[in-house]
Amino acid sequence: MPNQPNIPKPEAQSRRVGFAVVGLGELSAEELIPALRTSQHAYLAAVVTGELDKGRAFAKAAGLSDADAYTYEQFEELGQRDDVQAVYIVLPNNLHRDYAERAAKLGKHVLCEKPLADTTKDAEAIVKACKGAGVLLMAAYRIQYTPHHWAAKKAVAGGKLGSIKLLDSIHAQVEDDASAWRLSFKQAGGGPLVDVGIYCLNTMRFVTGLEPEWVYAAVHQPKGDTRFKEVEESMSVMLGFPGGLIANMLTSYGAVKTDTLRVLGEAGSVTLDPAFLYVGLDLELSDKAAKTTPQFAAYNQFTLEVDHFAECIQSGKTPYTPGEEGLQDHRIMDAIYQSARSGKRVELEKFSGQDVFRNTDNVPKHIKAQP
Amino acid sequence: MPNQPNIPKPEAQSRRVGFAVVGLGELSAEELIPALRTSQHAYLAAVVTGELDKGRAFAKAAGLSDADAYTYEQFEELGQRDDVQAVYIVLPNNLHRDYAERAAKLGKHVLCEKPLADTTKDAEAIVKACKGAGVLLMAAYRIQYTPHHWAAKKAVAGGKLGSIKLLDSIHAQVEDDASAWRLSFKQAGGGPLVDVGIYCLNTMRFVTGLEPEWVYAAVHQPKGDTRFKEVEESMSVMLGFPGGLIANMLTSYGAVKTDTLRVLGEAGSVTLDPAFLYVGLDLELSDKAAKTTPQFAAYNQFTLEVDHFAECIQSGKTPYTPGEEGLQDHRIMDAIYQSARSGKRVELEKFSGQDVFRNTDNVPKHIKAQP
Amino acid sequence: MPNQPNIPKPEAQSRRVGFAVVGLGELSAEELIPALRTSQHAYLAAVVTGELDKGRAFAKAAGLSDADAYTYEQFEELGQRDDVQAVYIVLPNNLHRDYAERAAKLGKHVLCEKPLADTTKDAEAIVKACKGAGVLLMAAYRIQYTPHHWAAKKAVAGGKLGSIKLLDSIHAQVEDDASAWRLSFKQAGGGPLVDVGIYCLNTMRFVTGLEPEWVYAAVHQPKGDTRFKEVEESMSVMLGFPGGLIANMLTSYGAVKTDTLRVLGEAGSVTLDPAFLYVGLDLELSDKAAKTTPQFAAYNQFTLEVDHFAECIQSGKTPYTPGEEGLQDHRIMDAIYQSARSGKRVELEKFSGQDVFRNTDNVPKHIKAQP
Amino acid sequence: MPNQPNIPKPEAQSRRVGFAVVGLGELSAEELIPALRTSQHAYLAAVVTGELDKGRAFAKAAGLSDADAYTYEQFEELGQRDDVQAVYIVLPNNLHRDYAERAAKLGKHVLCEKPLADTTKDAEAIVKACKGAGVLLMAAYRIQYTPHHWAAKKAVAGGKLGSIKLLDSIHAQVEDDASAWRLSFKQAGGGPLVDVGIYCLNTMRFVTGLEPEWVYAAVHQPKGDTRFKEVEESMSVMLGFPGGLIANMLTSYGAVKTDTLRVLGEAGSVTLDPAFLYVGLDLELSDKAAKTTPQFAAYNQFTLEVDHFAECIQSGKTPYTPGEEGLQDHRIMDAIYQSARSGKRVELEKFSGQDVFRNTDNVPKHIKAQP
Incomplete structure (x- = not known):
């Protein structure tokens, strides 16, 4: 069927x-x-x-x-x-x-x-x-293993969009259970930023192959809401990437499920909406000639992920998202929280060792096989 | 027909x-x-x-x-x-x-x-x-006169979305003609912010009925691009509204035509995409029960606008967007440029006299008549 | 703009x-x-x-x-x-x-x-x-002059859909005014079939380049509705094209505005929905690799039409839709009414002289110019 | 999640x-x-x-x-x-x-x-x-157990569409394996009609609560295609329902996956597209005021189906789709094949004992619970 x-x-x-x-x-x-x-x-x-x-x-x-x-x-x-x-x-x-x-x-x-x-x-x-x-x-991270996110990355790299100018990403959902460990600062280490906002951050880094140079952030943590005693409810983050590329992201535990990514270039754009769900991702590549939604055979994101790690173990290769990739998100999120606290822009230091796609043509097999 | x-x-x-x-x-x-x-x-x-x-x-x-x-x-x-x-x-x-x-x-x-x-x-x-x-x-401004934007405003005010948490708006287009007066600082007073970004700003103020308290902005003005000698190519702006509501906006003369507005509440959302075109606006109201796209009889935005002003002249009433409303956008845009120059957040002073919808139930006739 | x-x-x-x-x-x-x-x-x-x-x-x-x-x-x-x-x-x-x-x-x-x-x-x-x-x-007819319908025709001819198997088209709208000349048999010569259903018929012939060999039709003309004393309210038509290709069409003056065309091939499909409006046509080409919506510069269908006829007059060329093309629709509509009256399938005779696109590569200039 | x-x-x-x-x-x-x-x-x-x-x-x-x-x-x-x-x-x-x-x-x-x-x-x-x-x-049948199809049925019954005038449904997919039992007349009893076209038929009966009075059908069974030695490749069927309501349906094993249902009334319409997939159904209710896509909590169609039968066994109630409901589709499909063979319209006899929703308000619990 x-x-x-x-x-x-x-x-x-x-x-x-x-x-x-x-x-x-x-x-x-x-x-x-x-x-x-x-x-x-x-x-x-x-x-x-x-x-x-x-x-x-x-x-x-x-x-x-x-x-x-x-x-x-x-x-x-x-x-x-x-x-x-x-x-x-x-x-x-x-x-x-x-x-x-x-x-x-x-x-x-x-x-x-x-x-x-x-x-x-x-x-x-x-x-x-x-x-x-x-x-x-x-x-x-799931997104380095799906044909949808790879098609987005390849569209950005492929030149049809022209120079990339702007990025915009949102990941929000409602967390209703005040007793969830995700709302404990001790257990989670942060709020929606570390849980769902991290997808915006990680995916913008993945599709552009670029690292942010600075961040600015604002936070909302409503008093009197028992859910948000320890962690933020909502955050807005601005990120500066090399070459003047600017990105906005929004994340929240207080707003309806929304997960999007837009990449705007001078000649075309990429829209993922929804961008981060387990199933039902929708990708649109748009340029002057056409709006195109690539079709992929159905897949399970988690299967692709564990299969990749299993293959690395079998072959001794470095996984696409080694620990350093995860570590880099932590460094950026630290800077984001620091900016939110201080109300000031925070510069980031250079870092290496992140995901093995950065500036390579290292495309996974199951992605290459796609039309 | x-x-x-x-x-x-x-x-x-x-x-x-x-x-x-x-x-x-x-x-x-x-x-x-x-x-x-x-x-x-x-x-x-x-x-x-x-x-x-x-x-x-x-x-x-x-x-x-x-x-x-x-x-x-x-x-x-x-x-x-x-x-x-x-x-x-x-x-x-x-x-x-x-x-x-x-x-x-x-x-x-x-x-x-x-x-x-x-x-x-x-x-x-x-x-x-x-x-x-x-x-x-x-x-x-056109947007205070269309049934689409009014339906968005009424959805925000109507309570079905719950508390509003986040706003996100983009207005970008490519300006190709290096000799256009829009690219002259002397003639235009600014770049895409004052020409197209102003729609994001003005519409977010319209649909929420709120005024920003602070702004933070970053600008991109590429050296060597003859179009952007005097004005910015792209801007990213973060705005803080009362009650912790945060908004992001992006505007550019260097990226493909994109015009969107999203309002995210705890129980629903409003999406306009396109949000600012002369024709073909698409509005989606979303909550747990349904995604709804209100249908309106076709209309001409400019006709509604001049008709409103003509009626004000006939009756002596204050227009929906008096000069003070336009003045307020100038004040906010000043603060945005100041933030972009300084790299620092800029606080805004209180201002009154803006559009006459602010906190009123002053709905235009042709809007009320809609189903 | x-x-x-x-x-x-x-x-x-x-x-x-x-x-x-x-x-x-x-x-x-x-x-x-x-x-x-x-x-x-x-x-x-x-x-x-x-x-x-x-x-x-x-x-x-x-x-x-x-x-x-x-x-x-x-x-x-x-x-x-x-x-x-x-x-x-x-x-x-x-x-x-x-x-x-x-x-x-x-x-x-x-x-x-x-x-x-x-x-x-x-x-x-x-x-x-x-x-x-x-x-x-x-x-x-407008449809022979628009980039949207030509892109549909070229997709059908281009082979990416594989053999064409099925066609489905609907054109319905509500005619409320019982005194309209369109509801007078003497003035109109028929009901929705000759006014709006003719688009389904003519466009299916245009995009396939084929002529129906037989038709079967059923009609609904409700008693007691003063609008439909002389002409039908609704018709359903089945058409047999060469090679076993079968088409269904529905037309009505009693149902909400609906205008669609689907062409289903073994490897892909073409969907126009809306298919016949003056503005806002939406075309989707679908195959295994992608769903694609070609983008065209805005155009006025009637301008393209009168410009074509003007050019034919200037150059002496036969128009794309000569009188014979219109005559052929009349012959087919006669057969459709005959079938509806008799309850029997009606065979059609061969006819020549129709539109000059039939089995030619005679693509209009403004279409060729499209990306 | x-x-x-x-x-x-x-x-x-x-x-x-x-x-x-x-x-x-x-x-x-x-x-x-x-x-x-x-x-x-x-x-x-x-x-x-x-x-x-x-x-x-x-x-x-x-x-x-x-x-x-x-x-x-x-x-x-x-x-x-x-x-x-x-x-x-x-x-x-x-x-x-x-x-x-x-x-x-x-x-x-x-x-x-x-x-x-x-x-x-x-x-x-x-x-x-x-x-x-x-x-x-x-x-x-799955469709009597899903919130999507029930919402369609309730919209038809609810009056907002006005009188129902036209139905249109397509269910096609490519059957590539010439050795599949579905292509053996002996094993399957028919081709795409009995396997996938039956969904069009059964769902049109379900959402209208009406039984066809006559059918007309045409068939395509291409010579030389080894897959279609015993059963049809494609069928087109017209069905007459009480009150002059006419329906078209198309089914095929030779055309790309397509599954749709449209119900057109004088004041609104219902569109399911896709209409019959196991997941990802999309329902749009359209009237003058709005296009609405009801949202439902995710569900498994097969779980709802087996749960219903289990509850009937526990309680002794008649299932929503008793054997008589399946038998009625067989009677209609017999008439369809007979029409396709003879080229003549075939009248159907009245039959009773079909699904227990017919003209009742017998809405399943899990449907009622929906917003």
């Missing part, structure tokens, strides 16, 4: 990379575990959670056995599991560092949800730990 | 207000003179231009006689024309003040293209001159 | 073809006379109407003199007007023949609104009269 | 209805088994297939044991499984009758994929067998 993702035949399981998913929240249950089930190069080998019962239920539902479920305390037992080559850390941000370091110690490769950590310092520690242990580290 | 504007029957010409159009550029030729021909309460009585031949050709084409064409030097002869009650100034910005003051002296009401002038000082002088002469002054 | 039609410079008036517009209804007033004013190769030289006062008012508004207005009785006086080379007949369908024959007798070229006549017999007489008098005859 | 279906809490498994899925093709693997996993009132209890290994793999993946997998020969062993209350038949059409009769004999309720059978006679036999055995029978 035509509205189904076209699932390529998986490799034999003996060849595939076994993953332990650490943390069984909504994202793991609804997206990551199903994605691993349709992966070509990866499979779910174990789950780690706070409640053993819950873990066993997930294991069983995924065709695993009781022995494949671990408590957080039992995490180190994964060291004896040769079939678990990688862990996927899906925990509150402030726990990323602990589990990444423990995984590195066990010699397990680390796929870590975005943001890489709760603070820049912890993000640096994660990068260092993985490097020291000789394991791969990848920040789990 | 159903795709034609529904033109209401005009009043008898003896009742209608005679206009002299001052300046016969593209806007006058393509939009204003045709609009006056389908007006209910106004009609074209005279034209004023630099070349008498051109003026006579326009007069004839519009069913007038040679005697209805004047040169700029003959402007004062309009004083003898009792049938000319109003002038519509459609000249480079730096000429607005001179003709507004001369018109006021003749006792003619003044409809003046946006921006009201080239500088705040001149804008103030125009307001003063008209007040002193007891003639009406209206800044010719 | 970017949302204005790009009007090419007109030729000197001495070179241009003078038109007399015969009939001053809404179409003439709102579309044809304005279109002639922005034409490159044509201009309005005279008007013919029932009321001399009305004619003179139109003449004056168009920059003509009282002497350029004629009553229907004075039609033959156009014979003395060398500057009137063509007449544009914009009258109830049953009057087309009379004025076409009279124009031909005066040696004037004939541009005739669609449908060519009220009956096939009259359409044949018009073709014969013009041929006999050596004047050009053109049926005023 | 907002782009996930909102999955209501399931009942305790002891309360839920156990299903055996009979046939493990793509639809079962990709849609039905996952749907049963997120069902409120149903769960997967067993699978039946031709290859035991395949069955066991599916069972394991779904958290079942080897003992829950059966071969077709072992079908009768389900009789001993009290926990299996229903079977879901997902087999080539010509096998529906056999398995429905065998299931009825075992006292199992029958949910049967559309079309109900390969012939009207077999469809009648299925209805009779289930009635005789006192088990429930439901035809697995």
Whole structure:
């Protein structure tokens, strides 16, 4: 049936990379575990959670056995599991560092949800730990793995838009649950900026291949709203990129779901709206001759992501979004918060080691295959 | 035929207000003179231009006689024309003040293209001159006269969106002609901000009924591009409104035609895209229950505008966008340029006398009549 | 301003073809006379109407003199007007023949609104009269002159859609005025089929370059609705084209404005929706790689049409839609009504002489110039 | 995360209805088994297939044991499984009758994929067998269970469109595999009409609550295309409904995926495009005041369907689409094929017992809950 993702035949399981998913929240249950089930190069080998019962239920539902479920305390037992080559850390941000370091110690490769950590310092520690242990580290941004975002990037690079002049991106959604860990500064390290605004930031960097030189930001944190005692409700950010390119972004936990990206050039534009959803992305490339919406075979963003990391593990290549890529977002977000606090523009230092697409023609296979 | 504007029957010409159009550029030729021909309460009585031949050709084409064409030097002869009650100034910005003051002296009401002038000082002088002469002054913003923008305003005020959290607006287009008066600082008083960015600014003020408290801006003026020797190519502006509401806007003469407005609330959103075109506006109101695109009978924005001013002249009422409304945009644009120069946030002082919709329920008739 | 039609410079008036517009209804007033004013190769030289006062008012508004207005009785006086080379007949369908024959007798070229006549017999007489008098005859279908419909035709011919399998077209609108001549069988010769359904028919023939071999039709003419005493309210038509290609069409005077065309091929599709409006056409070409909406500079459909006929008169070439093209629609519509009456499928005979695009690469200049 | 279906809490498994899925093709693997996993009132209890290994793999993946997998020969062993209350038949059409009769004999309720059978006679036999055995029978059309199609139905019934005048529906897709059982007349009982065109037919009946009185059809079956030796490639069908309402439909296995439904009334219209996909349906309600796209919480069509049947089993109520509803489509499709063969219009007899929505206000719970 035509509205189904076209699932390529998986490799034999003996060849595939076994993953332990650490943390069984909504994202793991609804997206990551199903994605691993349709992966070509990866499979779910174990789950780690706070409640053993819950873990066993997930294991069983995924065709695993009781022995494949671990408590957080039992995490180190994964060291004896040769079939678990990688862990996927899906925990509150402030726990990323602990589990990444423990995984590195066990010699397990680390796929870590975005943001890489709760603070820049912890993000640096994660990068260092993985490097020291000789394991791969990848920040789990989705957008570097989808045909839609790649088509946007290629349109920007391809010259049809002429010089790029302006960027505009919004990512907002309503966070209603005052008790969510995302609203705890200690657990999240920030508000909507680090959770959803990071997509605007990371995607603008990805599609342009450029790093911001300065930022200016304003923040809104309404008094009397119990949800926003510790983190901001909304932020507006202006970013200066090389060559006079200016970008605006808006992010919020207080406004209806909106996720867009516009790139305006002198001869054409790129619009993604929605830009960051798991499904239903809509891309329009516009120039004088036509408005074009490229069509892609259906795909699962999480499957593409875990498959990429599995292939890197198989081949020893650096992932498209190594830890340094995630670290760079932390440095920029630090500058954004600093600007919001001071009311002043903040300059950024040069940084290297970010995503491996920067100024390369390093296009992933499944993207190249697209028409 | 159903795709034609529904033109209401005009009043008898003896009742209608005679206009002299001052300046016969593209806007006058393509939009204003045709609009006056389908007006209910106004009609074209005279034209004023630099070349008498051109003026006579326009007069004839519009069913007038040679005697209805004047040169700029003959402007004062309009004083003898009792049938000319109003002038519509459609000249480079730096000429607005001179003709507004001369018109006021003749006792003619003044409809003046946006921006009201080239500088705040001149804008103030125009307001003063008209007040002193007891003639009406209206800044010719279109957006306060269309059902689309009113539906947006009413949606924002109506409560269905919940609290408004974020605004985002873009108005960009390519200016290719290096010799255009719009690229002369002396004639225009600024670049894309004063010409097209002003729509973002003015419309955000209109739909929210709020005035910005501070602005922050960054500018791009590429060296070596002969078009941008005197004025900016692109600007990004952040605006702080009361209650923590933050707005972003982008404007440019170097990027493809783009004109959008988004208002994001906690329970819904308003999107205009295109937001500022003469025809083809598209409005979407979105909440949990539905995405809704109100349908309106076809209309001509310029006709609605001149009809409103004609009705004010007939009835003695203050126009919806008096000179003070145009003056306020000048004050804000001053602050924007100041911020761009200094790299610092600029606070705005309180100001009153702006558009007469501010915090009122003063909805124009033709809007109320909409379903 | 970017949302204005790009009007090419007109030729000197001495070179241009003078038109007399015969009939001053809404179409003439709102579309044809304005279109002639922005034409490159044509201009309005005279008007013919029932009321001399009305004619003179139109003449004056168009920059003509009282002497350029004629009553229907004075039609033959156009014979003395060398500057009137063509007449544009914009009258109830049953009057087309009379004025076409009279124009031909005066040696004037004939541009005739669609449908060519009220009956096939009259359409044949018009073709014969013009041929006999050596004047050009053109049926005023708009769709053969727009970049949108040409892009649709070229997409069908271009092979990217693969074999064409199915066509679907709808043209409906509400006719509310029970006294309209369009609802009089004597004056119109039929109902929505001959007025709006003819666009579906004619455009399907144009984009495919094929002629139907058989038709089947069903009709709805509600009893008790005073509007539909003489003509049908709604019709559904199935048409068989060569090669097994099947088309459906729906037309109505009783349903909300809807005008669409879909062409489905094995590898792609063409969708026009709206397909027949004067402005705001939307074309989407879809294949596996992309959905594409070609962008065109703004244009006036009626200007393109009269310019084409003027150029044919200047050069002696056959118009793209000669009388035979209009006659062929009459033959097909006869068969459609016959099928609706009998409840049986009706076979069509072969016919030649239709539009000059049929199986040629005869693409108009202004279309070729498109990107 | 907002782009996930909102999955209501399931009942305790002891309360839920156990299903055996009979046939493990793509639809079962990709849609039905996952749907049963997120069902409120149903769960997967067993699978039946031709290859035991395949069955066991599916069972394991779904958290079942080897003992829950059966071969077709072992079908009768389900009789001993009290926990299996229903079977879901997902087999080539010509096998529906056999398995429905065998299931009825075992006292199992029958949910049967559309079309109900390969012939009207077999469809009648299925209805009779289930009635005789006192088990429930439901035809697995999806569209009676989605908020989108219900909103369309309610818009038609609600009066805002005025009288309904015209219907137009298309369902086409490319069938490339010449060996597919869908292209075998023996196995499928017909071509695209019985497989995808049936959606047009069934949905037009659903949204109007009306039964066609006559049909006219034309067929295309290209010689030399090995795919279409036994069944048609394309069909066009005209249907006459009571009150003069006319409908057109097109269906094909030779044209790109297209699935649309339009309902045109005198005051408004309903458009579904896509109309029949598993995900991504787009509904627009249009009247003079607005174009409205109702928004619904994400849902899984198959989950809603199996949940409905499970609830009927729990409560003893007749399903919304009983066997008679499926049987009626067979009768109409027989008439369509007869018309295509004869080239003549075919009248239909009155029939009763179809879907239980016909002329009732019997709106399902999950639909009512929608805003």
